[in-house]
Amino acid sequence: MNKADSERMAGILERMGYKQAEEELQADLVLYNTCTIRDNAEQKVYSYLGRQALRKKLFPQLKLIVAGCVAQQEGESLLRRVPELDLVMGPQHANRLETLLNKVETGQQVLATEELYIIEDLTTARRDSSICAWVNVIYGCNERCTYCVVPSVRGKEQSRTPPAIKREIENLANTGFKEVTLLGQNIDAYGRDLPGTTPQGRKKNTLTDLLYYIHDIEGIERIRFATSHPRYFTSRLIEACAELPKVCEHFHIPFQSGDDEILNQMRRGYKIKTYKKIIGRIRELMPNASITADVIVAFPGETNEQFQRSLSLVEEIGFDQLNTAAYSPRPNTPAALWPNQIPEEIKIERLRKLNSLVEIKAKERNVRYKDRVEEVLAENTNPKDKQQLMGRTRTNRLTFFPKVDNQGNSYKPGDLVKVRVKDIRAFSLSGVIEN
Template sequence: MAQQEGAQLLRRVPELDLVMGPQHANRLEDLLEEVFSGNQVVATEPVHIMEDITKPRRDSTMTAWVNVIYGCNERCTYCVVPGVRGVEQSRTPEAIRAEMEQLGSQGYKEVTLLGQNIDAYGRDLPGITPEGRHQNTLTDLLYFVHDVPGIERIRFATSHPRYFTERLIRACAELPKVCEHFHIPFQSGDNEILKAMARGYTHEKYRRIIDTIRRYTPDAAISADAIVGFPGETEAQFENTLKLVEDIGFDQLNTAAYSPRPGTPAALWQNQLSETVKSDRLQRLNHLVATKAMERSQRYRDRIEEILVEDQNPKDPTQVMGRTRSNRLTFFPGNINELNGNLVPVRITEVRPFSLTGEVLS
């Protein structure tokens, strides 16, 4: 909001003192001094990232997010992020490892490496191998941070199909700490809609990526994002999305009906769909998602899964909850004071579309 509106916010809401973009978080003290001096302040101009920028909030004492790349260079026609978060800026591998080492020493067990387009990590960093390959890729980063003491699990998000490589998939299969879970948004199963979205790939390429993942890691969980009701989407094009979901069988799918975002090309197009059509398609997609997720859940029944205990079940204080390596939420009886932060073997006794129940093995 600050990046998008800037000084216009001060004109619309004159009682505001300060409008600040996220990349200025480490300047807050100086900016407040200007406010205390009687000025209205706008700090939204692009700046290069600095390593003393405020660290992300830790909602858990066991799992943490670590930003590895800021901004986005993509120009998806429905998305406002590139315009408000600026160009891609990667942190150095050394800075990322140092933050992970600190987290490991503080007792964190799981880290998710985070970026708006994480597969683009390192494109803006120097370094070429003798073979001519860029040596600061996400794959290289995974190898570089894999042995950080105390960190037992590593995840990463969010991926872009345009940059998802077989080398990255092979690294995930080779590195024991990298979890068997891939979040790769596809947004639409129709090539014409993907072209209108400016996504830069086809549904055939997306399917090849999933096939490659399942060749290296057959049991991997696949999650994604999808948009229905994009401007101009026909019923036949929507059914191509349904077909992709039916064929792949996602473990989880974040779905949304398209909504116009100010400042994006698609918001200005005349071929917008009605809310009734968008709502109908969203309901149909969600029904299929739940059906396929339930089918995928069946493979967990009677299996022993390693669960990282994160919290007490808020609906049942006799249970604790955590996640499998494949990111499936799991509940089982236990004392949170005894089990919090532990990796516990659990036999799965009950499966649902998006969560599991089990019992601890002695």
């Protein structure tokens, strides 16, 4: 979500006539797009700002901006802490960057953190890739997980309309993009704030309906989506993914804890039995599907037995990859105020054990690719070996392969290439082009 926001804001700046500076400390406008999901990300912001504040004393015309979730969370207190800032703007204001900068030009110090309806103008993004694109389909989150700061910084759910999403994807296809990833903080909630029901009484604009609606856009070869919530991940959605050829067999479904009592305290709204049922149905219909997830260790009050249940779930399911984190208290969340916080040394030890298991299971999962032919969408040249391309399988495995096959045919970014996998690692593959 933050990467997509950054691309949109970069596009607005380019439209205004700005060019990207080679060095951060040479730029005459610096914008930090921030994350507050964990404390260490937030602390980095203040470190960067300290350097820029010193610069501004010598270079008063420097424009200094903090955007994103830290801006939304801290608001006016951020201006008090770093008075050199010109603009503090929450994520809902990303599309208003030009308007807000015009206010700065008049000499104002601007704070934009009020909740508002997101303006529908996403066609100006400066994409980091010319092959794969992020497409926001729903903003915000209405869940109230006890550890999570997202709803308070990204606001209420706001779904874009299907025609607006389709227009954006058609424009991407017309400019050569081959893959889109539909984005939402809770993407399975897409459409529940849009009007309309079917004759059968279900919501008319669900994520499943959206996948069918955009599937046949000419030029788009692959469709992905993230991030899912087990509470809303339906059998109908799984069946649609199995049925629609362009939808990739990769599912990112956070489970957060392997213990039902911890899930209840997190206010996640499902049990591990439900989670296992979802994974079972995916693997029944798509046996080679890749499953990735998020998990938190050392949530307040987590016992060693409860932590072991998370390890057991990782062992049992065999995830292709996991985003792991030790619990980090966040402002304005219930769990941050609970007295049963876990000591730092236990957090570190549990995270170490989990990461060790994750790497083992990831490599075990990768064994299935050995000597198999996989369809890889070439995305770029390997920066460490200019004779290689790098891209991802449909299951989202990073794969390296030569630019030229054994018959002398050359390949380039944007090509769909059949690659026979020869080498496997925990988090990537290498292979040769299969003629």
